[in-house]
Amino acid sequence: MIGPGTQGSFVARIWLEGESTDHPIWRGHIQHVQGEEECYFQNLQELKKFLERTSGVPVPASDDVEELSDE
Numbered sequence: 001m002i003g004p005g006t007q008g009s010f011v012a013r014i015w016l017e018g019e020s021t022d023h024p025i026w027r028g029h030i031q032h033v034q035g036e037e038e039c040y041f042q043n044l045q046e047l048k049k050f051l052e053r054t055s056g057v058p059v060p061a062s063d064d065v066e067e068l069s070d071e
Contacts (some may be wrong), residue, residue, distance in 0.1 A: 008055060009033040012047075 014028040030047060031038040032054045039050040048059050 008035075010051075010054075 010030055010032055012028060012030040014026060016024050017027055018024040025042060027040070027042050028047065029038065029040050030050055035054065037050075037054055039046070041047045041050065052058055
C-alpha cells in the first residue's frame with residue numbers, strides 16, 4: 001500500500017476483445033511498479049478496486065465509474 005501523499009507508479013494496458021459489432025469487451029492489466037502487485041480486469045469497477053486497495057486511497061465520488069461500467 002502506498003498511502004496518501006506517497007508517489008506510486010502504475011503501468012496499465014487496455015485492449016478490446018471481440019468484434020466491434022458483436023458486444024466487444026474492454027479488458028486490461030495494471031501493475032503497481034513499486035509493489036509489483038498486478039491485476040487483470042474486465043471492467044472499470046475492477047480497476048477502481050485495485051487502485052483503492054493498492055494505494056489505500058478511495059476513488060473520489062466525482063470519479064465514480066459506476067455509470068461508465070454500464071455502457
